[in-house]
Amino acid sequence: MSAFEIWGGKPLKGEIIPQGAKNEALQVISAVLLTEEKVTISNIPDIKDVNKLIELLGDMGVETERLAADTYSFQAKNIDQDFFKSDAFKQKGGGLRGSIMIVGPLLARYGKAAIPKPGGDKIGRRRLDTHFLGFEKLGARFEYNASDEFFDVDATNLHGTDILLEEASVTGTANVVMAAVLAKGTTTIYNAACEPYLQQLCKMLNRMGAKISGIKSNLLTIEGVEKLGGTEHRLLPDMIEIGSFIGLAAMTESEITIKNVCFQELGIIPNTFARLGIQFELRGDDIYIPAQKHYEIDTFIDGSILTVADAPWPGFTPDLLSIVLVIATQAKGSVLIHQKMFESRLFFVDKLIDMGAQIILCDPHRATVIGLDKKVKLRGIEMTSPDIRAGVSLLIAALSAKGKSVISNIEQIERGYQHIDQRLLALGADIKRI
Missing domain, CATH: 3.65.10.10 (Enolpyruvate transferase domain)
Structure with a gap:
């Protein structure tokens, strides 16, 4: 060491x-899973947590290309669903706190997701309840296997609904937003986080074709759409x-x-x-x-x-x-x-x-x-x-x-x-x- x-x-x-902002990077890079079209992101920081997430996306089947020192293109045409049950996924996903951010996009686009209990900092409990309670409100069902610390989530029929978050979690809000953009109907999220990085994610999704209003406030309204397209985005x-x-x-x-x-x-x-x-x-x-x-x-x-x-x-x-x-x-x-x-x-x-x-x-x-x-x-x-x-x-x-x-x-x-x-x-x- x-x-x-x-x-x-x-x-x-x-x-x-x-x-570039680490916390924004983990959100917007995960959002590339919402479309099969190319997404280009610049000002990406060259740090371990972000590089691990990019590597994880590549293992899932996302085509990644480094265009410059701080710029990548991503294209999630074909995702390997079997990878989510592999030991490699458990090891890589479990060692990265930000891996939880891929769940919302995967639920929205494929109707199912699996994720090992994420790792990261030793700074106390960092609950995932906000993420999963939000997914449940949208119609998802999940199981947690305590023996291997794995979450399995099924969301074959996501639908819009009114959600009151129990805490204004930034990652929880981002994950639920990404799940809701492709859900049927309209979703409102009250007590939503409104950090600049969450605002950046919402603006990026809107450029991809999402319909999100209330950005900068703690009440987001999301009208579900059938599909999203590609875009270019620069991190704060x-x-x-x-x-x-x-x-x-x-x-x-x-x-x-x-x-x-x-x-x-x-x-x-x-x-x-x-x-x-x-x-x-x-x-x-x-x-x-x-x-x-x-x-x-x-x-x-x-x-x-x-x-x-x-x-x-x-x-x-x-x-x-x-x-x-x-x-x-x-x-x-x-x-x-x-x-x-x-x-x-x-x-x-x-x-x-x-x-x-x-x-x-x-x-x-x-x-x-x-x-x-x-x-x-x-x-x-x-x-x-x-x-x-x-x-x-x-x-x-x-x-x-x-x-x-x-x-x-x-x-x-x-x-x-x-x-x-x-x-x-x-x-x-x-x-x-x-």
């Missing part, structure tokens, strides 16, 4: 281009990478320009970082962050400690809470981090405490960070990346720390961040793969 060796404390400088830049780079600049006192961020799609993210005291300018569609010696956390109007909590869009994305927590360790002031969605995502703070951070882990969902105002530098240590977002947070901490850090299990980081060591080297970081 590989690791990163980092010598921290060096200011960085330069421009960095965010990759990854908002989680953009937030990570803002945090990187603040922690390392660096002057960094993040290029082509699609600022209008970032929602509350820039304002949240501004409340942590981080200065930035919007230059065209680039975010410029000047080198900052100090940054001070805001308080609520009554002077009480600021709370940063995750919430469904347009609230703050849970994927950036780990970054906010790390940034706060070197800010002036205190903040309460409230991670509502995943009960294991804050457990990486023990590594930050070992580095010298002042953090109180209140319970699995809440941590209070007492900012050190950079008066006490974090110190380099050896650590392990537990998941994608915590891994990058620890990487940012290491780049700001005094001395040498070693981060192992970097495969977790590389599931979500393409060529991260090469891009950091270009900014002047002292990082190498060992």
Whole structure:
């Protein structure tokens, strides 16, 4: 297994281009299964989770062609139905969290699907109920075999219906939308997720011939159509990478320009970082962050400690809470981090405490960070990346720390961040793969 060796404390400088959005990629690449015509997708990130999904589609019989470094064409003319009962499918699908996204398109087009229990991050329970309850509402029947952890779903007669989702799950909404676009009749989905990536999926499906209205809201109306055609689609830049780079600049006192961020799609993210005291300018569609010696956390109007909590869009994305927590360790002031969605995502703070951070882990969902105002530098240590977002947070901490850090299990980081060591080297970081 590989690791990163980092010598921290060096200011960085330069421009960095965010990759295409990982979470959008997993949705729109799965959507190519809805048509036998060619679909071309650009700005695809070169990361393990996305590459595994593309490989999985190829094993299923989808014709895939890499047209450029970030562009693929897909044509799902003939799907091998026997593949879904194979050991190869169980192994590949079970090792990829995003594999659940192929179920909706397969149900819509073929009336049946099978999927192993997906793997992925160790950040707590990530229920699939929203997906399957939505499929059931559309007329699907499913069975879960606990002995081999396999789901079998039958949907030979999908029909439109009114669906009230029990949670505004992004992947759950996307999966039900993809199943509903070819169902008979009209489907309404209330309490639907409305993240920019879900909006992107709906716009892409409409270009393919779907009839989806209510995009950007939490009430989607879908009129079923008989078939979909091909299209071209470009992914948004990854908002989680953009937030990570803002945090990187603040922690390392660096002057960094993040290029082509699609600022209008970032929602509350820039304002949240501004409340942590981080200065930035919007230059065209680039975010410029000047080198900052100090940054001070805001308080609520009554002077009480600021709370940063995750919430469904347009609230703050849970994927950036780990970054906010790390940034706060070197800010002036205190903040309460409230991670509502995943009960294991804050457990990486023990590594930050070992580095010298002042953090109180209140319970699995809440941590209070007492900012050190950079008066006490974090110190380099050896650590392990537990998941994608915590891994990058620890990487940012290491780049700001005094001395040498070693981060192992970097495969977790590389599931979500393409060529991260090469891009950091270009900014002047002292990082190498060992």
